[in-house]
Amino acid sequence: MTARPSTIFLAAVTALVAVLLYSPLFVPIVSSFFTVAHGEVVWSSPTVAAYVSLAGNKEILTALRATLIVGACTVLLSVGGGTLLALYYHGRRSGRGALQFIIFLPFLMPPIISGLALLIFFREVGLERSLLTVVIGHTVFVLAIVYRTVLTRLQSLSRSLVEASYDLGATGWQTFWRVLMPNLSSAMAGGAILAFALSFDETMITILVTGTQSTLPVRLWAMMRLGFSPDINALVALILIFTVLLCVLAARVLIPKQVATAAH
Amino acid sequence: MSGRDSLLLLRRSGLPGRRQGPSMNEKSDLLTLRSVSKSYGAVPVLHDVNLAIRDGEFLTVLGPSGSGKTTVLRLIGGLEPMTSGEIRLDGQDISRMPINRRPFNTVFQDYALFPHLTVAGNVGYGLSVRHVPRKEIARRVAEALELVQLGSFAKRYPTQLSGGQRQRVALARALICRPRLILLDEPLAALDLELRRQMQEFLKSIQREIKTTFLFVTHDQEEAIGMSDRICVMQAGRIRQLGTPHELYYKPNCEFVARFFGENNLVPGTLGQVQGELRSIDTALGRLICSVAGQPHLKNAPEGACAFAMFRPEALHVSEVHDGKNHFSGKIVDVAFAGSSTVAIIAVGEDRSAPRLRMRLPSRFSGSALSASETVALSFAPREAHLVLS
Numbered sequence: 217m218t219a220r221p222s223t224i225f226l227a228a229v230t231a232l233v234a235v236l237l238y239s240p241l242f243v244p245i246v247s248s249f250f251t252v253a254h255g256e257v258v259w260s261s262p263t264v265a266a267y268v269s270l271a272g273n274k275e276i277l278t279a280l281r282a283t284l285i286v287g288a289c290t291v292l293l294s295v296g297g298g299t300l301l302a303l304y305y306h307g308r309r310s311g312r313g314a315l316q317f318i319i320f321l322p323f324l325m326p327p328i329i330s331g332l333a334l335l336i337f338f339r340e341v342g343l344e345r346s347l348l349t350v351v352i353g354h355t356v357f358v359l360a361i362v363y364r365t366v367l368t369r370l371q372s373l374s375r376s377l378v379e380a381s382y383d384l385g386a387t388g389w390q391t392f393w394r395v396l397m398p399n400l401s402s403a404m405a406g407g408a409i410l411a412f413a414l415s416f417d418e419t420m421i422t423i424l425v426t427g428t429q430s431t432l433p434v435r436l437w438a439m440m441r442l443g444f445s446p447d448i449n450a451l452v453a454l455i456l457i458f459t460v461l462l463c464v465l466a467a468r469v470l471i472p473k474q475v476a477t478a479a480h
Numbered sequence: 481m482s483g484r485d486s487l488l489l490l491r492r493s494g495l496p497g498r499r500q501g502p503s504m505n506e507k508s509d510l511l512t513l514r515s516v517s518k519s520y521g522a523v524p525v526l527h528d529v530n531l532a533i534r535d536g537e538f539l540t541v542l543g544p545s546g547s548g549k550t551t552v553l554r555l556i557g558g559l560e561p562m563t564s565g566e567i568r569l570d571g572q573d574i575s576r577m578p579i580n581r582r583p584f585n586t587v588f589q590d591y592a593l594f595p596h597l598t599v600a601g602n603v604g605y606g607l608s609v610r611h612v613p614r615k616e617i618a619r620r621v622a623e624a625l626e627l628v629q630l631g632s633f634a635k636r637y638p639t640q641l642s643g644g645q646r647q648r649v650a651l652a653r654a655l656i657c658r659p660r661l662i663l664l665d666e667p668l669a670a671l672d673l674e675l676r677r678q679m680q681e682f683l684k685s686i687q688r689e690i691k692t693t694f695l696f697v698t699h700d701q702e703e704a705i706g707m708s709d710r711i712c713v714m715q716a717g718r719i720r721q722l723g724t725p726h727e728l729y730y731k732p733n734c735e736f737v738a739r740f741f742g743e744n745n746l747v748p749g750t751l752g753q754v755q756g757e758l759r760s761i762d763t764a765l766g767r768l769i770c771s772v773a774g775q776p777h778l779k780n781a782p783e784g785a786c787a788f789a790m791f792r793p794e795a796l797h798v799s800e801v802h803d804g805k806n807h808f809s810g811k812i813v814d815v816a817f818a819g820s821s822t823v824a825i826i827a828v829g830e831d832r833s834a835p836r837l838r839m840r841l842p843s844r845f846s847g848s849a850l851s852a853s854e855t856v857a858l859s860f861a862p863r864e865a866h867l868v869l870s
Contacts, residue, residue: 376592379559382579383586384606385657394609398596 248449266446298362331424362407369403406470516565543714
């Protein structure tokens with residue numbers, strides 16, 4: 217079978233768009249394996265020197281540690297809070313519409329606005345800027361993602377599952393732990409991964425509300441103002457690979473289960 | 481171990497087969513509903529429902545969609561609160577008993593099997609939440625699965641089962657807790673016809689064996705006739721009639737039941753005189769004689785009251801012999817072969833508004849003796865005809 221001209225045309229356009237849009241993403245990865253001299257990439261000498269110097273960069277490692285701490289705390293808070301809020305919304309309780317609007321607001325607002333609002337708030341209540349304020353800022357921002365992921369799963373579960381559990385003699389607590397949680401866990405895991413990925417990359421809010429410690433993207437931002445170094449390429453490459461891995465993981469956690477529930 | 485053996489085991493260990501109180505013969509009321517009403521906001525769905533469920537019976541709640549039949553089941557199960565009225569179990573008010581303390585279990589329309597648990601996990605759930613020792617759970621799960629003939633499926637997940645198998649898992653899960661009453665909410669609605677027939681027989685045989693009371697909700701009157709000891713017909717949130725399938729089929733107490741319950745011929749008219757167990761009614765077919773045996777309200781209804789003469793399609797037959805009762809002639813409009821039987825549609829009189837009757841005859845290989853547009857003499861026996869007040 218020969219391809220029709222329209223098919224070939226479509227394929228060509230798709231390829232062109234893909235190359236134009238996404239190839240810049242791979243430039244730092246490629247160039248991180250070469251030396252840079254006088255602002256130019258020397259293609260003749262492949263090296264991992266950039267990675268070695270990155271590993272020895274104390275500031276980067278400190279920033280990485282801060283990022284991981286912030287990410288872990290954000291994940292804990294947003295998964296716990298997002299699940300509770302989704303359960304509240306699903307329970308058809310009062311004020312659910314307004315609540316949902318408020319949850320989505322920080323996610324939809326420009327980050328600089330959210331960041332400024334938080335900054336002003338923290339100053340008003342006298343909360344010193346630190347990693348704690350960063351965690352709060354990130355949680356407010358990513359809560360919507362976890363909430364939505366868990367709520368979607370909750371809504372796809374048949375109401376009769378919970379009814380069946382009560383009907384068979386389970387208490388509310390048993391129903392929560394034995395029926396709801398196992399069926400929500402993969403959605404919570406998927407939400408957690410997405411929350412971590414968002415927290416990991418978040419820059420704007422972090423710059424505004426952080427104290428003396430900086431997270432990895434903020435560190436990167438600072439490094440860039442001093443000019444490009446191979447370290448930056450290496451760091452960008454690592455972050456990029458890590459984010460892609462997280463997204464693949466999130467997709468794997470989230471999708472198969474949904475197929476299973478649909479088949480049921 | 482065969483299903484039969486496991487049944488014996490169930491009995492010996494005092495599973496649902498055990499009955500308390502009165503003996504088999506004098507069936508006592510297990511559960512009574514008194515003036516039960518239910519509204520969703522301002523929308524009433526049940527009006528003043530009174531119902532007594534007898535211990536050990538197979539009672540079907542039958543009605544078209546929106547008749548409130550599922551609501552009755554959900555109120556009994558405790559899945560929803562009543563607006564008013566009370567529910568008594570063995571004479572004790574359980575209206576406020578929470579769902580997880582009621583000794584009833586439900587087979588849901590969508591089965592509601594827990595997708596994250598195996599078949600064994602699903603069936604054992606009711607025992608495990610009550611902290612029954614693990615060994616006993618394993619033993620009783622095995623028994624229950626044998627009973628529903630799914631012994632080898634214990635380790636499968638619900639998604640790996642067919643519709644009929646899921647149905648049986650749901651049943652095993654409901655009966656393992658030895659409930660006083662099993663509530664079944666249109667459990668066969670999702671199955672195809674052949675499987676539905678099998679499951680009807682299966683359900684009935686299990687009910688007979690374990691002798692637990694079944695409350696079965698359906699909109700399928702054929703299903704109801706085939707399975708039930710008694711049927712409760714509902715319409716628009718009210719119980720219209722409660723009785724054995726035979727009573728409902730031959731002595732419906734209102735036009736709704738007469739029309740809803742199987743094919744029927746209803747001819748409107750005005751009541752005439754009573755002669756013993758028979759009463760005449762004047763209709764477009766002439767004066768018809770119908771039985772009023774055992775129906776004092778029809779015997780005592782005033783002359784001239786509006787009513788229907790009712791006779792089933794299988795009661796009508798072609799007859800040249802004229803004995804003066806329930807005899808008339810009609811023109812065959814259509815003859816339809818329906819497998820084991822053949823249905824003829826008959827117009828009586830030339831008028832367009834003239835009554836149309838259905839006659840059902842056993843089919844013969846040689847074909848029907850009737851053909852369309854033929855005029856035939858028809859009659860039915862007075863004892864096969866009944867009256868329904870309109």
